[in-house]
Amino acid sequence: MPLPALNHWEQTAPHLHRAARLLGPVRASVTDHQPNFLELPMFILPEGLTTGRLPQGGEVICNFKTGQIIYQPASGEAISFAWTGHSQKSLFEALLMTLKSHELAGVLADVPDDQLISGIIEKCTKDGKQIFATFEELSDPTPFAYDAQVASDYAAVQYAIFTAVARFRGWLTGPMTPIVVWPEHFDLSTLWFGTDKAAEHDPHMNFGFAPFSGSHPRPYLYVYAYPYPTEYETPTLPDGARWETQDYTGVHIAYDDIAKQADSEAYVEAACHAIFRSLRALLP
Known part of the structure; x- marks a missing residue:
């Protein structure tokens, strides 16, 4: 069957990218370097993208259909962050603050709460690893506004x-x-x-x-x-x-x-x- 027309795609695309991009450093921070940089990418779901299962058993999902970043811990209820009302910067800070006491406790334990974004970037670029993203590319202050x-x-x-x-x-x-x-x-x-x-x-x-x-x-x-x-x-x-x-x-x-x-x-x-x-x- 034909696929959606994606009218006015150019206005929504950068906002989807900003939201999805946050999953990369989360996965890379707890994954050893792999051939072809396979510690970096996200995996595809019908509703969007996922980090896949992380070492502590949790998972972070970028849901395009509901406009949310969702952290599903290994046990217990999911924690959701709606894009609306956030910028990329504030969304990433909120996600990392949650992950600091769950999935990324071992990674972010020594990082001050007001330096979480720069902290995870530093953790991802040790031992020859790269994430191909600058602080500015992960902390855009523009509010999410998408169709x-x-x-x-x-x-x-x-x-x-x-x-x-x-x-x-x-x-x-x-x-x-x-x-x-x-x-x-x-x-x-x-x-x-x-x-x-x-x-x-x-x-x-x-x-x-x-x-x-x-x-x-x-x-x-x-x-x-x-x-x-x-x-x-x-x-x-x-x-x-x-x-x-x-x-x-x-x-x-x-x-x-x-x-x-x-x-x-x-x-x-x-x-x-x-x-x-x-x-x-x-x-x-």
């Missing part, structure tokens, strides 16, 4: 794309990364590696879905290969896809073209198969 229906619709869009990519991914063999959403750019992504080596600089393809980037204010499906040969012909692409060379080098399918398909998930799944066949020949 609740568009936010809820994006949860459905994100889960539909996830489902389609997961079905395609089920046909692949060889090393792969899980399908995740990255806090820095808010994009869904999974890597498939062309050899038995699976580090970020090894030959691979990235299948992803970006809510916006650079010169693209609207969402789009993207695929790229790494590394490209020094010389090559533009690959044959499925209907609706084009070859992008401005913001990145690879395949671009506009969300607005995906959304109008009679079966959007089937379209994305088939497009991924066709693109994989075309780009596979470019890898070493």
Whole structure:
């Protein structure tokens, strides 16, 4: 079935990103560094995103449908923080204050209550770890102001794309990364590696879905290969896809073209198969 139009997406998107971005440092602060920086990303739910289960058994969820950050401890009732009435800064401070006495007690015990954001950033950047976010990017004072229906619709869009990519991914063999959403750019992504080596600089393809980037204010499906040969012909692409060379080098399918398909998930799944066949020949 067709997907939501995401009208006026540009006004709501940055607010969703600010809320979702808070999950990254929470997870990274209690997760050892992993290959391909997999201590950083969030996992996809029908209603939004989650840190997944943390070491103490709790979980932090960013619910696009209800406009909330939700902390579900290992036992007991969930603690919810509505975005409305908060800025990113005040929301993060409220979440961290709660986690300081629960999930992150061991991480934030020595951090003063008025320095929780800078404190967790410091904890996340020890021992060579990175979170690819500055203090300013995690403490925006702008009040949340978003279209609740568009936010809820994006949860459905994100889960539909996830489902389609997961079905395609089920046909692949060889090393792969899980399908995740990255806090820095808010994009869904999974890597498939062309050899038995699976580090970020090894030959691979990235299948992803970006809510916006650079010169693209609207969402789009993207695929790229790494590394490209020094010389090559533009690959044959499925209907609706084009070859992008401005913001990145690879395949671009506009969300607005995906959304109008009679079966959007089937379209994305088939497009991924066709693109994989075309780009596979470019890898070493």
